Amino acid sequence: MKLMRLLILVALVSLLAGPAFAEDYTYTGVKKCKTCHKPAKIGGQYGIWLEGAHARAFTDLTSEAGLAKAKELGVENPAEADACLSCHTTGHAAPAEAKVKVLPASGVSCEACHGAGKGYYKKKTMVAITAGTVDGATVGMNKITEETCLACHKADNPGHKGTFDYEEFLKKIAHPMPAK
Ligand code: HEC
Ligand code: HEC
Ligand code: HEC
Ligand code: HEC
Numbered sequence: 001m002k003l004m005r006l007l008i009l010v011a012l013v014s015l016l017a018g019p020a021f022a023e024d025y026t027y028t029g030v031k032k033c034k035t036c037h038k039p040a041k042i043g044g045q046y047g048i049w050l051e052g053a054h055a056r057a058f059t060d061l062t063s064e065a066g067l068a069k070a071k072e073l074g075v076e077n078p079a080e081a082d083a084c085l086s087c088h089t090t091g092h093a094a095p096a097e098a099k100v101k102v103l104p105a106s107g108v109s110c111e112a113c114h115g116a117g118k119g120y121y122k123k124k125t126m127v128a129i130t131a132g133t134v135d136g137a138t139v140g141m142n143k144i145t146e147e148t149c150l151a152c153h154k155a156d157n158p159g160h161k162g163t164f165d166y167e168e169f170l171k172k173i174a175h176p177m178p179a180k
Helices: 002-017 030-037 045-051 064-072 082-088 110-114 123-131 146-150 166-172
Strands: none
Touching (some): 030 045, 030 110
Protein backbone atom coordinates (compact mmCIF):
# COMPACT_ATOMS: atom_id res chain seq x y z
CA MET A 1 0.00 0.00 0.00
CA LYS A 2 2.83 2.33 0.90
CA LEU A 3 4.47 1.67 -2.49
CA MET A 4 1.19 2.49 -4.27
CA ARG A 5 0.95 5.83 -2.47
CA LEU A 6 4.52 6.60 -3.32
CA LEU A 7 3.90 5.84 -6.98
CA ILE A 8 0.83 8.09 -7.05
CA LEU A 9 2.84 10.85 -5.39
CA VAL A 10 5.62 10.54 -7.95
CA ALA A 11 3.10 10.64 -10.81
CA LEU A 12 1.43 13.74 -9.33
CA VAL A 13 4.68 15.57 -8.83
CA SER A 14 5.80 14.95 -12.40
CA LEU A 15 2.41 16.11 -13.68
CA LEU A 16 2.59 19.34 -11.70
CA ALA A 17 6.13 19.98 -12.79
CA GLY A 18 4.93 20.24 -16.39
CA PRO A 19 7.21 20.02 -19.40
CA ALA A 20 10.96 20.20 -18.98
CA PHE A 21 12.42 23.70 -19.33
CA ALA A 22 14.31 22.71 -22.44
CA GLU A 23 11.00 22.21 -24.26
CA ASP A 24 9.57 25.52 -23.16
CA TYR A 25 10.25 28.12 -25.82
CA THR A 26 7.64 30.65 -24.78
CA TYR A 27 8.65 34.31 -25.08
CA THR A 28 8.12 36.61 -22.09
CA GLY A 29 8.39 39.83 -24.08
CA VAL A 30 10.88 42.64 -23.43
CA LYS A 31 8.78 44.20 -20.66
CA LYS A 32 9.58 41.22 -18.44
CA CYS A 33 13.34 41.62 -18.94
CA LYS A 34 12.96 45.36 -18.35
CA THR A 35 11.65 44.82 -14.81
CA CYS A 36 15.11 43.67 -13.68
CA HIS A 37 17.47 44.87 -16.40
CA LYS A 38 16.63 48.58 -16.40
CA PRO A 39 18.45 49.74 -13.22
CA ALA A 40 21.97 51.12 -13.66
CA LYS A 41 23.30 48.90 -10.89
CA ILE A 42 22.73 45.75 -13.00
CA GLY A 43 24.09 47.46 -16.13
CA GLY A 44 21.03 49.19 -17.57
CA GLN A 45 20.74 46.70 -20.46
CA TYR A 46 17.17 47.76 -21.23
CA GLY A 47 18.08 51.42 -21.75
CA ILE A 48 21.10 50.55 -23.90
CA TRP A 49 18.95 48.32 -26.11
CA LEU A 50 16.20 50.94 -26.35
CA GLU A 51 18.70 53.51 -27.68
CA GLY A 52 20.07 51.10 -30.28
CA ALA A 53 19.07 50.09 -33.80
CA HIS A 54 17.44 46.79 -32.75
CA ALA A 55 14.69 48.56 -30.80
CA ARG A 56 13.85 50.53 -33.94
CA ALA A 57 13.84 47.52 -36.25
CA PHE A 58 10.07 47.32 -36.61
CA THR A 59 9.25 51.03 -36.67
CA ASP A 60 11.99 51.57 -39.28
CA LEU A 61 10.08 49.33 -41.69
CA THR A 62 7.57 52.11 -42.23
CA SER A 63 10.07 54.98 -42.11
CA GLU A 64 10.87 56.74 -45.37
CA ALA A 65 13.91 54.48 -45.83
CA GLY A 66 11.88 51.37 -44.98
CA LEU A 67 9.10 52.12 -47.42
CA ALA A 68 11.65 52.95 -50.12
CA LYS A 69 13.50 49.70 -49.51
CA ALA A 70 10.24 47.75 -49.55
CA LYS A 71 9.28 49.31 -52.87
CA GLU A 72 12.68 48.50 -54.31
CA LEU A 73 12.21 44.86 -53.26
CA GLY A 74 8.63 44.71 -54.52
CA VAL A 75 7.12 44.34 -51.04
CA GLU A 76 3.84 46.18 -50.62
CA ASN A 77 3.31 46.48 -46.86
CA PRO A 78 6.61 45.92 -44.99
CA ALA A 79 4.98 46.06 -41.53
CA GLU A 80 2.93 42.97 -42.44
CA ALA A 81 5.26 41.12 -44.80
CA ASP A 82 7.07 37.95 -43.69
CA ALA A 83 9.82 39.08 -46.07
CA CYS A 84 10.66 41.89 -43.65
CA LEU A 85 9.27 40.76 -40.28
CA SER A 86 11.45 37.63 -40.27
CA CYS A 87 14.47 39.78 -39.33
CA HIS A 88 12.89 42.98 -38.02
CA THR A 89 10.92 41.42 -35.13
CA THR A 90 11.48 38.82 -32.39
CA GLY A 91 10.66 35.13 -32.75
CA HIS A 92 8.96 35.54 -36.10
CA ALA A 93 9.21 31.82 -36.91
CA ALA A 94 7.86 30.70 -33.50
CA PRO A 95 4.27 29.42 -33.19
CA ALA A 96 1.73 32.16 -32.34
CA GLU A 97 0.96 30.72 -28.88
CA ALA A 98 4.62 30.99 -27.89
CA LYS A 99 4.83 34.72 -28.58
CA VAL A 100 1.60 36.17 -27.25
CA LYS A 101 3.68 38.62 -25.15
CA VAL A 102 5.87 39.75 -28.05
CA LEU A 103 4.83 43.11 -29.48
CA PRO A 104 6.05 43.55 -33.07
CA ALA A 105 6.73 47.20 -32.19
CA SER A 106 9.52 46.04 -29.86
CA GLY A 107 11.53 45.06 -32.93
CA VAL A 108 14.57 42.87 -32.33
CA SER A 109 14.45 42.56 -28.55
CA CYS A 110 16.40 40.66 -25.86
CA GLU A 111 14.94 37.25 -26.64
CA ALA A 112 15.85 37.46 -30.35
CA CYS A 113 19.46 36.90 -29.26
CA HIS A 114 19.25 35.42 -25.77
CA GLY A 115 16.44 32.96 -26.51
CA ALA A 116 12.80 32.77 -25.39
CA GLY A 117 12.77 33.67 -21.72
CA LYS A 118 9.98 31.66 -20.05
CA GLY A 119 12.36 28.99 -18.82
CA TYR A 120 15.03 31.30 -17.42
CA TYR A 121 13.58 34.74 -16.53
CA LYS A 122 13.05 34.02 -12.82
CA LYS A 123 15.60 35.64 -10.54
CA LYS A 124 16.68 32.36 -8.93
CA THR A 125 17.43 30.88 -12.36
CA MET A 126 19.18 34.04 -13.61
CA VAL A 127 21.47 34.05 -10.56
CA ALA A 128 22.19 30.33 -10.99
CA ILE A 129 23.09 30.77 -14.68
CA THR A 130 25.40 33.67 -13.83
CA ALA A 131 27.00 31.64 -11.03
CA GLY A 132 27.47 28.72 -13.44
CA THR A 133 25.43 26.22 -11.40
CA VAL A 134 22.75 26.03 -14.13
CA ASP A 135 23.65 25.69 -17.80
CA GLY A 136 21.64 28.38 -19.60
CA ALA A 137 21.14 26.07 -22.58
CA THR A 138 19.01 23.70 -20.47
CA VAL A 139 16.53 26.51 -19.69
CA GLY A 140 16.34 28.08 -23.15
CA MET A 141 19.10 30.67 -22.91
CA ASN A 142 21.27 30.78 -26.00
CA LYS A 143 25.02 30.71 -25.98
CA ILE A 144 25.43 33.68 -28.33
CA THR A 145 27.90 33.26 -31.19
CA GLU A 146 28.43 34.90 -34.56
CA GLU A 147 25.85 32.46 -35.97
CA THR A 148 23.19 34.05 -33.76
CA CYS A 149 23.72 37.37 -35.54
CA LEU A 150 24.17 35.88 -39.02
CA ALA A 151 20.61 34.53 -38.89
CA CYS A 152 19.65 38.12 -39.75
CA HIS A 153 22.92 39.86 -40.68
CA LYS A 154 23.29 37.79 -43.84
CA ALA A 155 25.74 38.85 -46.49
CA ASP A 156 23.27 38.01 -49.27
CA ASN A 157 20.40 39.93 -47.72
CA PRO A 158 18.71 41.67 -50.65
CA GLY A 159 18.82 45.44 -50.41
CA HIS A 160 20.99 45.56 -47.31
CA LYS A 161 24.57 46.63 -46.85
CA GLY A 162 25.89 43.22 -45.86
CA THR A 163 28.94 44.56 -44.07
CA PHE A 164 28.77 42.56 -40.88
CA ASP A 165 31.91 42.50 -38.77
CA TYR A 166 31.22 40.42 -35.64
CA GLU A 167 33.79 42.03 -33.32
CA GLU A 168 32.90 45.57 -34.43
CA PHE A 169 29.16 44.98 -34.21
CA LEU A 170 29.47 43.36 -30.79
CA LYS A 171 31.11 46.54 -29.52
CA LYS A 172 28.27 48.63 -30.92
CA ILE A 173 25.63 46.70 -28.96
CA ALA A 174 27.66 46.06 -25.77
CA HIS A 175 25.54 46.01 -22.58
CA PRO A 176 27.65 44.27 -19.92
CA MET A 177 26.84 43.78 -16.29
CA PRO A 178 29.11 45.79 -13.98
CA ALA A 179 32.09 43.86 -12.65
CA LYS A 180 31.43 42.51 -9.16
C1 HEC B 1 13.41 38.80 -11.78
C2 HEC B 1 14.50 39.57 -12.31
C3 HEC B 1 15.01 39.25 -13.72
C4 HEC B 1 14.30 39.12 -14.87
C5 HEC B 1 12.78 39.24 -15.06
C6 HEC B 1 15.26 38.87 -15.92
N1 HEC B 1 16.54 38.85 -15.39
FE1 HEC B 1 18.26 38.48 -16.41
N2 HEC B 1 19.31 38.56 -14.67
C7 HEC B 1 18.79 38.95 -13.44
C8 HEC B 1 19.87 39.05 -12.49
C9 HEC B 1 19.71 39.50 -11.03
C10 HEC B 1 21.06 38.68 -13.17
C11 HEC B 1 22.48 38.65 -12.61
C12 HEC B 1 22.63 37.61 -11.59
C13 HEC B 1 23.94 37.74 -10.83
O1 HEC B 1 24.73 38.64 -11.14
O2 HEC B 1 24.10 36.94 -9.91
C14 HEC B 1 20.66 38.36 -14.54
C15 HEC B 1 21.54 37.94 -15.52
C16 HEC B 1 21.21 37.83 -16.88
C17 HEC B 1 22.12 37.45 -17.93
C18 HEC B 1 23.58 37.03 -17.76
C19 HEC B 1 23.66 35.54 -17.68
C20 HEC B 1 25.10 35.04 -17.64
O3 HEC B 1 25.40 34.13 -18.41
O4 HEC B 1 25.89 35.55 -16.85
C21 HEC B 1 21.42 37.53 -19.11
C22 HEC B 1 21.96 37.26 -20.49
C23 HEC B 1 20.08 37.94 -18.77
N3 HEC B 1 19.98 38.10 -17.41
C24 HEC B 1 19.08 38.14 -19.70
C25 HEC B 1 17.74 38.32 -19.39
C26 HEC B 1 16.67 38.37 -20.37
C27 HEC B 1 16.87 38.28 -21.86
C28 HEC B 1 15.50 38.52 -19.68
C29 HEC B 1 14.09 38.55 -20.23
C30 HEC B 1 13.68 37.36 -20.97
C31 HEC B 1 15.85 38.57 -18.27
N4 HEC B 1 17.21 38.45 -18.14
C32 HEC B 1 14.93 38.70 -17.25
C33 HEC B 1 17.47 39.19 -13.16
C34 HEC B 1 16.42 39.08 -14.05
C1 HEC C 1 17.54 38.39 -43.59
C2 HEC C 1 17.16 39.41 -42.61
C3 HEC C 1 16.47 40.68 -43.09
C4 HEC C 1 15.35 40.78 -43.88
C5 HEC C 1 14.55 39.65 -44.49
C6 HEC C 1 15.08 42.19 -44.00
N1 HEC C 1 15.99 42.91 -43.29
FE1 HEC C 1 16.11 44.97 -43.18
N2 HEC C 1 17.81 44.80 -42.06
C7 HEC C 1 18.40 43.63 -41.69
C8 HEC C 1 19.66 43.92 -41.02
C9 HEC C 1 20.61 42.90 -40.44
C10 HEC C 1 19.81 45.32 -41.03
C11 HEC C 1 20.99 46.12 -40.49
C12 HEC C 1 22.01 46.24 -41.58
C13 HEC C 1 23.26 46.97 -41.13
O1 HEC C 1 23.16 48.15 -40.79
O2 HEC C 1 24.32 46.35 -41.13
C14 HEC C 1 18.62 45.85 -41.69
C15 HEC C 1 18.37 47.21 -41.89
C16 HEC C 1 17.24 47.74 -42.48
C17 HEC C 1 16.91 49.14 -42.54
C18 HEC C 1 17.68 50.30 -41.92
C19 HEC C 1 19.05 50.47 -42.43
C20 HEC C 1 19.20 50.61 -43.92
O3 HEC C 1 19.95 49.80 -44.51
O4 HEC C 1 18.58 51.50 -44.50
C21 HEC C 1 15.71 49.23 -43.18
C22 HEC C 1 14.93 50.51 -43.47
C23 HEC C 1 15.30 47.88 -43.54
N3 HEC C 1 16.25 47.00 -43.09
C24 HEC C 1 14.13 47.56 -44.22
C25 HEC C 1 13.77 46.27 -44.58
C26 HEC C 1 12.58 45.96 -45.34
C27 HEC C 1 11.58 46.99 -45.85
C28 HEC C 1 12.55 44.61 -45.49
C29 HEC C 1 11.54 43.77 -46.25
C30 HEC C 1 11.39 44.11 -47.65
C31 HEC C 1 13.71 44.07 -44.82
N4 HEC C 1 14.43 45.11 -44.29
C32 HEC C 1 14.02 42.73 -44.75
C33 HEC C 1 17.91 42.35 -41.89
C34 HEC C 1 16.86 42.03 -42.71
C1 HEC D 1 21.39 41.69 -30.89
C2 HEC D 1 21.53 40.66 -29.86
C3 HEC D 1 21.21 41.01 -28.44
C4 HEC D 1 20.10 41.66 -27.97
C5 HEC D 1 18.92 42.20 -28.75
C6 HEC D 1 20.26 41.73 -26.53
N1 HEC D 1 21.44 41.14 -26.16
FE1 HEC D 1 22.12 40.90 -24.26
N2 HEC D 1 23.89 40.18 -24.97
C7 HEC D 1 24.17 39.97 -26.31
C8 HEC D 1 25.57 39.60 -26.43
C9 HEC D 1 26.29 39.28 -27.72
C10 HEC D 1 26.11 39.59 -25.12
C11 HEC D 1 27.56 39.30 -24.69
C12 HEC D 1 27.93 37.88 -24.87
C13 HEC D 1 27.16 36.99 -23.95
O1 HEC D 1 27.05 37.31 -22.76
O2 HEC D 1 26.65 35.96 -24.42
C14 HEC D 1 25.02 39.94 -24.23
C15 HEC D 1 25.12 40.00 -22.85
C16 HEC D 1 24.08 40.29 -21.99
C17 HEC D 1 24.14 40.24 -20.53
C18 HEC D 1 25.33 39.76 -19.72
C19 HEC D 1 26.36 40.79 -19.60
C20 HEC D 1 27.58 40.28 -18.84
O3 HEC D 1 28.32 41.15 -18.42
O4 HEC D 1 27.78 39.07 -18.65
C21 HEC D 1 22.92 40.62 -20.05
C22 HEC D 1 22.51 40.75 -18.61
C23 HEC D 1 22.08 40.88 -21.20
N3 HEC D 1 22.82 40.67 -22.35
C24 HEC D 1 20.76 41.26 -21.13
C25 HEC D 1 20.02 41.69 -22.22
C26 HEC D 1 18.70 42.29 -22.11
C27 HEC D 1 17.94 42.49 -20.83
C28 HEC D 1 18.32 42.63 -23.38
C29 HEC D 1 17.08 43.37 -23.83
C30 HEC D 1 16.75 44.61 -23.14
C31 HEC D 1 19.39 42.19 -24.28
N4 HEC D 1 20.39 41.65 -23.54
C32 HEC D 1 19.35 42.32 -25.66
C33 HEC D 1 23.29 40.10 -27.36
C34 HEC D 1 22.06 40.70 -27.30
C1 HEC E 1 16.35 38.87 -35.44
C2 HEC E 1 17.32 39.47 -36.35
C3 HEC E 1 18.61 40.03 -35.81
C4 HEC E 1 19.54 39.40 -35.02
C5 HEC E 1 19.49 37.97 -34.46
C6 HEC E 1 20.62 40.34 -34.84
N1 HEC E 1 20.34 41.51 -35.48
FE1 HEC E 1 21.47 43.20 -35.48
N2 HEC E 1 20.07 44.15 -36.60
C7 HEC E 1 18.91 43.58 -37.08
C8 HEC E 1 18.15 44.59 -37.80
C9 HEC E 1 16.82 44.36 -38.48
C10 HEC E 1 18.88 45.78 -37.74
C11 HEC E 1 18.51 47.13 -38.34
C12 HEC E 1 17.52 47.82 -37.45
C13 HEC E 1 17.17 49.20 -37.98
O1 HEC E 1 18.09 50.00 -38.21
O2 HEC E 1 15.99 49.46 -38.14
C14 HEC E 1 20.09 45.46 -36.96
C15 HEC E 1 21.10 46.39 -36.68
C16 HEC E 1 22.25 46.12 -35.97
C17 HEC E 1 23.30 47.08 -35.67
C18 HEC E 1 23.33 48.53 -36.12
C19 HEC E 1 24.00 48.57 -37.45
C20 HEC E 1 24.42 49.93 -37.87
O3 HEC E 1 24.64 50.09 -39.10
O4 HEC E 1 24.57 50.80 -37.02
C21 HEC E 1 24.29 46.41 -34.98
C22 HEC E 1 25.59 46.99 -34.48
C23 HEC E 1 23.84 45.03 -34.83
N3 HEC E 1 22.62 44.91 -35.45
C24 HEC E 1 24.57 44.04 -34.20
C25 HEC E 1 24.12 42.73 -34.00
C26 HEC E 1 24.90 41.69 -33.35
C27 HEC E 1 26.31 41.86 -32.82
C28 HEC E 1 24.11 40.59 -33.33
C29 HEC E 1 24.43 39.23 -32.73
C30 HEC E 1 24.93 39.23 -31.37
C31 HEC E 1 22.84 40.92 -33.97
N4 HEC E 1 22.91 42.23 -34.39
C32 HEC E 1 21.78 40.06 -34.11
C33 HEC E 1 18.49 42.29 -36.90
C34 HEC E 1 19.13 41.35 -36.10
